[in-house]
Amino acid sequence: MSAYPSNANRRSFLKQTGRILIGFNLLPLGFCSLQAEGEGEGPSSDKINIDSWIRIGADGQVTILTGKMELGQGIKTAIMQIAAEELDVHMDRVNIIIADTAHTPDERYTSGSASIEGGGMTIRKAAASARHILMDMAAKKLDLNKNILSVADGVVSDGKSSISYWELLTGKRLEGKLLDEVMVKAPADYSLVGTSYPRKDIIDMVSGGEVYVQDLKLPGMLHARVYRPPSYAAKATSVPGEIVNDMPGVVKLVRNGNFIGVIAKEEFQAVKALQVLQAESKWEQSSLYPTQDLLLAKMKEQAKGEEVEKTLKGSFSSNDQTIHALYTKPYQMHASIGPSCALALFDDNGLMVWSHTQGVYPLRKTLADLLDLPEEAIRVKGVPGAGCYGHNGADDVAADAAILAKAYPGFPIRVQWMRYDEHAWEPYGSAMAFELSGNVKNGKISSWQTKLWSDTHSSRPGGKAGHFIAARSLENPREFDAGGYSAGSYRNSIPLYDFPREIIHHKYSGPLRTSALRSLGAYGNVFALESFMDELAYSIQEDPVKFRLDHLKDERAKDVIRMVADKAGWDSGDRKSGMGIAFAQYKNTAAYLAVVVKVVADYINQTYRIGKMTAVIDAGQVINPDGLRNQTEGGMLQAASWTLFEEVKYDESGITSTNWETYPIMRFASVPEIDVHIIERSLEKPLGAGEAAQGPVGAAIANAVFNATGSRLRDLPLRPEKIDWNKL
Template sequence: MTPEIAPQPASSRRDFLKSAGCLTIAFVLGSGPNLLAGASRAADELPEILAKNPRINAWLEVLADGRVRVLTGKTEIGQGIRTAVAQLAAEELNLPMERVEVVLAETGRTPDERYTSGSASIESSGMSIRYAAAAARQQLLGLAAQQLRVKASLLRLTDGVIHTTDGKHRLTFTQLLKGKHLQGEVKLPVQLKARSEYRHVGKPVLRDDIERMVRAETVYVQDLRFQGMVHARVLRPASYGGQLAKLDTAAMQHQIPGLLKTVIDGSFVGFIAKKEYQAKQAQDYGIQHAQWTNGPNLPAKQPLPELLTTLPAITRRAVNKGDMSSFDTAKTALSPAAASLSARYFKPYLMHGSVGPSCAVALVDSEESLHIWTHSQGVYPLRATLAALLKIPPERIHVKAVPGSGCYGHNGADDVAADAALLARAYPGRHVRLQWSRDDEHAWEPYGSAMLMQLDARLDAEGRITHWQNNIWSDTHSTRPGGKPESLLAARLLAQPALPAPATEVSSAIYRNGEPLYAIPNQRLDAHYVQGPLRVSALRGLGAFGNVFALESFMDELALQAKQDPWEFRLRHLTDERAKAVIRRTREMIKNEKLAPGEGFGLGFAQYKNQAAYCAVVAKVHVAEEMGTIRALHLWAAIDAGETINPDGLKNQTEGGMIQASSWTLKEEVLFNEQHVTSRQWETYPIFRFDEVPAVTVAIIDRPNEKALGAGEAAQGPTSAALANAVFQACGKRIRSLPIRPEKLVQIKES
């Protein structure tokens, strides 16, 4: 595979479009007649990202051959964005799917949509493309009506051709636009296609990239190869905070054939070689012979849950509802029929666990412009960060997104891109491919934060929750660079390092989903931001995974305290009918399932961020304490993501989320000693193997008249709670500290 270098940022957009042979439309929409028979919906508000960037040519290009090129600033990280946005554009323009081309995030080419995160791809980029395509259809039909001198209501747009209803007149895009560029912006009203006429949206469309993955074809950034490319590796300190003391590069150059250059800047060390194996040999030599000073010791001797509550904290009262003044279970007398409950839950540090270690390709060309191929979730923020790191104008940096083998949040993608950029600057004129090793990835990626959740509640005589208090201790859940080089590993190691400053406020990601959706009159939530010992950033779901695990485990414990069925207990505390619907649907899904000895069912529910997709999960597990096994047998999920664009894609996301969350819940935990992370290989950081993956069944509650909601992270928290609740039903033992491993059940028995 020898990809061409994309147009340099210095090139004008007009020049690029001329070379691409396309006709770009941009225009002002006024309040005109209904330009498509049967259309019945008018957009009453533009998506926020479209309102900020309303030029149609930022989102859509109509090509001379009747195809359409869609431009999205989102990257493909497994969520199927390429397929979904193609469906939306094809629908509004009455095109077959194969005539829609999708260009993913690339600086100077696609809109700046910041990061692909927060399950927001469809809500932001997808809806922007829908409205841009609808606007394009309106304008094309209006132009054709003028040229043919017929009423717009007598025209149809089908398969890239505009024709009259009697078939006597037709215009191709080439005939209609005649090579001209129409200028302007998308403005309301935008007439959307009637749902009754949908051909693509709401229908399952298979992702063609999945077959390519299965066949091990060239899909990922790790697969990129360029003519004349050289290979690189980096050498990291022996401990957190370590500094380079000595490395004999002369002896190394003599012993490693093919070693082209060793780059040392402070404690940043990189090796460039002709072949990948030679670069790996250089890295291995450095590991064996480099001398480092040690950084400060990590607090490995103190249990992590205990440590979190003793660290200096910044506190925010995020929720304060009703009257909590009398809520003190230790001092306030309760009526004989009332009850209170207190429980503490813990989530450890988690890895992204990407199957393919982070990789990037960088090139400094003859004009001293930097080109980066990366699996970063944000090409524009990465460009700004590299500009600050390298002290060059952003216009001289071109960043192109290429899917990576595994993502799930802010892993090492931005770090490896910075590593590659620094080495490409030291070795200009050649593509430099920098591949992290498994040890690099496991030891240095930014992890999902450890969290401690203390929940306290009170029930009245009827078993209703009257008071609810939640205290959360957590590190931040995002240190994405966003233009700040101090968030990059390499920047911290340079001779003139950029060091991150401690956060001064509590991020809302810490208490994401920490407020229950249930109708509880008196509530209080205090979020305590602490700076933990390990490097952390965004991992799928952010704080929602730990918070929903705690909240929904606690709901089961409260249901037991109230002597109520867990399903009915939740339904009694919900007023949102859509929330009730997903819970009821899961109960219907398992009505014919039977439990054998040692098996149990468990339920978990959440609306992601309390504003995105609703998801309920039921887990069926088998616990065999004498054999030391906990096995997830089957997971069922009901999900309501509003209008479903691609049912197949929504199921993919939900199934994958449940399986990943099961691995987090039952197996995964980052461990460290006083010097460094010790979970540096799959043997010391085990994840689910194929034979451990449970059966998964997903039911979609489609609501075509509702707003499309983000769904990519909806299943994580509910799955964890469902598993914990199922383990309790199977063996009567409550595990509140993740991961739920068999030895913890034994410890409960012994205690």
């Protein structure tokens, strides 16, 4: 079976869908050098080849290929800026193809705020290598010394003679590998990097254009819905198959064990069939345990194993002066505004899937395991979705679509999750608990201990079908290994501050499905760590800003704290009436961020609101300042929403947070003033910044609430009813 789609049927399909597909970056590479050589359209198998990353067509168009996915973070624009800068071409010459197993390199997942740090820097090296080779070719062609040549918009010239990149290549592939010692541009010579080049996709986003996978329409497309069980392990005992199959527009009811899907000609016909399934089907229920009220106790009781990081000599010892605090974080969801969606087409050529996954290659590998297909028979094309923030329902809905497409071949099948599906079935961010203890002597922390409990923070599809929720419902269910990525649990649990510490991580397998939510464990860990830093500071009546600075050696860390204190007016005397500060370097290796939050308490109505958030971020060399500012503002708002409102609720029957009423998020009326400042360090390497705000914002809000009300809130979310208003 050949990789779909690759023959005349595929070409016919592309002709019918050309306008729509081009709008979604499913670009034929006719203008790219690889196809011009008659070598097909597939990605290079060797990522050290320049042609794996950059193609220059005979028409003067430059195409960048990246295995990273556009998730709203603006990496398409930033990567194009990086490439155009090193190649010395105008941005309007540059196109980009993202995350497509038929075209782009395998860069695994788009996660960990690593797209620019990793893929972006590889493309910088590829572009610089290409420019070096093309300059050599031009010098030879023009019979001139390379040192007297310059480049402007892809045209190499000595002021008299000239030749363009595309004239040099004449449609042929650029032979050559990434050069280890290639000279990249000096920051002083940048004209594009460091500028706020506008994102072209924003216009369509705000004007209702076809941007997202939810908007994608294909000729002959059918619509499907999957009927989920009422709880994780429920089993169907009765399904009204005959009734559903006789409904108008229904073309097939698909049942495989407890996986039940309905395919119809029109979307609302599929929805009506789903409603009948919901009303008439019968299930053997299972119970969730432990229930929410017992979660913390059982988390500690049933934890398995531990991992320890320590700089203490000996073990941590408690005494009468030791300060103790327990902090908790509930299960929280991605809460994507647009429920997950995917399309799939299966025919004699294989399987094609359109998905807003964070990893097209891992998804392809896992679909191959699910459907017993060779990987080369599957093509996965990444298409942006309306909201991501980690491992949401994107991969699961892709599996739904693939199962249904294989059951009804020859037609594109579109599966759109309902709000209930997204809220009740996505993998959540894990509930966590943190026990912190510390001693302070002579103004300095003399010992520190963190005990944390957490479930996995990554159960992404990585090759085994059991990671799909649908695979666990099949007649022959696939096993799920809940081990996952434990390192995500203690992300940012190790303080950047300089003092003796012991960190003990306990693994726990909880009742709800969990995986990667933006920043993984960093949000909870920094919330606890930075709240406790304030508690220790106040225990010796020390200013929280000075207390932090006294425990830091990293000058860049000190710089963001000093600047945010200055920008927020920390020394103006307002801090006693509701200002709180927090700081972290994401992953202790990525961007530095400090934030001051101003909380306004309403003592009469016993509530509070965030008045202003001021942040300073140091992400090293900044490719696009506006993009960095947008990412930081978005992260701050999301973290504020988590901190004020968000908590997944459930009982023994299942998830009860299934809509926006039962899982509220921040609305426009609650959005505070936000002020973001960037420390630009053009001579430093770029640092991942997409998740830098998550942890500090939660802690800064808690610290501000304490300063405004006198109540120290340690259990997220920080709802006003948890405040002891009698303390005022």
